[in-house]
Amino acid sequence: MSAADTTTPAKVPLPRQAPPPPGAAATARTRPRPSRRGAAVPWLLLAPCLVTLVLVMGYPLVRLVTLSFQTFGQSQLWGFQPAEWVGLRNFRTVLGDGEFWAVVLRTVVFAAGCVVATMVLGMAVALLQQRVSRWLRTLVNIVLVASWGMPVIVATTVFKWLFDSDYGVLNALLSKVPGVHMSGHNWFASGPQGLAVIMLLVVWGAVPFVVITLSAGLTQVPKELEEAARLDGAGSWGVFRHVTLPILKPVVVMLTTLSVIWDMGVFPQVFVMRGGHPEPEFQVLNTYSYDRAFVVNDYAQGSAIALITVLLLLGVVAVYMRQMLRIGEVE
Template structure:
């Protein structure tokens, strides 16, 4: 037997090294098999509770600020509540749906509803059209012009409603209004002393102009941000296929902006149907019958006629009408989500 064979036979085989202490305690198994819950305490249940915990303070404030007035509004709408009940001379009596029956059976109420719908529809259409035109125009101007326009938009948007209404009231004044003066400078035009509020349609048109002036900045800023998300490649491809500018806008820009347009239209409808200070201040706190909208009509019924139950019923019907608008909005957003 040779020496090399003797040495090889006498050397024992190498023993495998022991695993690290961390692996022996399960650390290696944790690394090889990560936890399905992401390593968070409580797993999925704890992760689902985090958003609600963050929203809880805001929801609590909303319940405290809006909950009691809404409950009180619903309660008054089912009661006979006038000046005697307000001062405590008589207790409030439940009358069921009598207040709603009186309101819904009143022809004046339906005239106010029609006037409000027409006013809101006109305001929304003009606001959206002007907002889209200005937003598209801002895509084609130089940077300093865009900056100046944005500053002007933010300044007009930040102006208080009462201040803007007072300025418009002065501009359209029959005796000292600057609009009558400027229009009279045109050849063949003489409107000196013209009263723009002599009739309801003219006066509401002026108020509509005020509402549009205050709403356009928000629409322009939002649509300008939305236009930055329109892929330029799609627009260029459409132009190469022979599409006109209107075709590119209709088949490329509008579909991309559809979620933004639906949101802006819904918000505009809600805001324009809830117009109150513009009409109230423009008419000196006493809107005539042909200037009444749902908000001012409810206010007059409650605080001028002292029929708080009837005024609450009108306000609650207005809320229900606006909830219908919100339902249409949610349905459209769900359809957009399903398509995407």
């Protein structure tokens, strides 16, 4: 072996790393580390709200589910007989009743009409507000908030007086039109006509919230995009369809879903408008559930109908969540 082979190999120097930027070490030392205590703070702040929801909504929901699987009437209410577990018998009875499906169809049609009218009218008013002066926009907002803040019972009583057959203002005004004779006309003589009046009441109470929310959303639409669309030859409808509506889609989806939930859960408008005794052609799901529970005194079937209504609304919520997740993925 030669002398060259016995020499110690030279060490290759490692490449020098670039020095950290000034202040990086101090930043690394001062960066706060997440702690268990910090992670628990949001839950501690939410605890009062969660406890309130459990106390206010938890027990009634559990009781509702329990009653729907039992036989529970006046005898069980007063303690003369114990409640008996009957499994799915109440649900089979309800789902096998043709009257129930008629009520479901009436509720869906009623809610769909209210939602479409509310969204179309609310969008129209919100768009018109963008074209008027500031003082007129402020005046309209004040009127909207005032009507929105009116209690439902008060608004229903006012509408009941407006459409009264003998002393109603609407009949008196329509009778002044040449060739129109509406004196003594009963708007609630037929189900469709009476439900149209109640639908008008529901839309009147829901439009303010939709208008205010959409007006806030319209302020986030970039004016540059609208001007660019107009320069490309788009008209007012084209600007709304291709620029305004896509930006407002999350707000529109949210408002539509909330409107469906609220309008399918209508109760006081129908109940008060019909004097506490809605006729069969005016029954919707909530009033039908109330009628079965507190008029027929079959609390078990009333609970089953209410639980079915909750499941239907959960389906609407599931569709809403799916749409919102898709919107989030696109963004």
